[in-house]
Amino acid sequence: NLSISIHYWNNSTKSVFPKTSPIPLKSLTETELRIKEIIEKLDQQIPPRPFTHMNTTTSATHSIATILNPQDTYCRGDQLDILLEVRDHLGHRKQYGGDFLRARMSSPALMAGASGKVTDFNNGTYLVSFTLFWEGQVSLSLLLIHPSEGASALWRARNQGYNKIIFKGKFVNGTSHVFTECGLTLNSSAELCEYLDNRDQEAFYCVKPQHMPCEALTHMTTQNREISYLTDKEKSLFHRMACGETSIAGNQVPLISVILGT
Structure with a gap:
């Protein structure tokens, strides 16, 4: 397992609403537009190719x-x-x-x-x-x-999902600690902590532990999940x-x- 120290993200608490709830439209930042443009160009360079034999x-x-x-x-x-x-x-x-x-x-x-x-x-x-x-x-x-x-x-497998790696966040409060699930996208109805990288405008999420603030996140561990998109x-x-x-x-x-x- 790989352990990562957390030390620079801005964080906030975020509640996840049911899918039927309206989600306000958010205008893309200049960085997000640039990333979107690069990904679209890569998609054009690596189009889907049929494989039969x-x-x-x-x-x-x-x-x-x-x-x-x-x-x-x-x-x-x-x-x-x-x-x-x-x-x-x-x-x-x-x-x-x-x-x-x-x-x-x-x-x-x-x-x-x-x-x-x-x-x-x-x-x-x-x-x-x-x-x-x-x-x-x-x-x-x-x-x-x-x-x-x-x-x-x-290329298709790379873009298909983020489930290949399991992220676990360690939250510490005094002498007690707890691990919760983390990731770039979480399919969870629980309350989430959002950690935003201001430079890239990318967010990372962890399930918020009970009785601990989002700021209590100190380390991240990872391990590979036995999954393949091929x-x-x-x-x-x-x-x-x-x-x-x-x-x-x-x-x-x-x-x-x-x-x-x-």
Whole structure:
């Protein structure tokens, strides 16, 4: 269990009314509007993707990488572009993007590495761009971390609820103490203590103990709840043995020779 000391939240007592009671409309603060805008953009970047069978998910082995305008040698500082066409395990080209890809460039001689930039065209193709920082032999790698169906499932599960972690608040008054349930959202008709973070305008709640003020909260303990928002079929997406190879087009992208430009 993890114990957290509480020391800076503003707090107040809050009664929870039945769902049938009217709830006054509250205008969003500038921070809340900004957070809402960011979440909406993330939702657009990770839209729901259908998952019916492993064979229709992205396959690293069947995907094709092509170096655009290939050269025998490159100058330091040049940009190298790779067009990546992702396919499923049946060899069919994917018609949408959203795959979690990792593009890396490394210099074995210098023991140095850097990330590439991945542009998703949302049609099953990606542009992977590297800036060639070093002279000598440079190796490139493209890794499929999660197929788009897996990334979509994780994002949905992440937003589905806050029940994964159990929060318990410790209230101390003199020599007596009591633990009550806490959380970002509480499905309880009991009187609640509200702890507001003025900077982020986010509230955290605890069930108010009898005969103790909200200010008596001193520590928080947490533990994981045995709950998952992924279906058994979705869980299979994250078994590496089932996903097969994660390296994309390992034999299609050779070592790159980089020289000092004039």
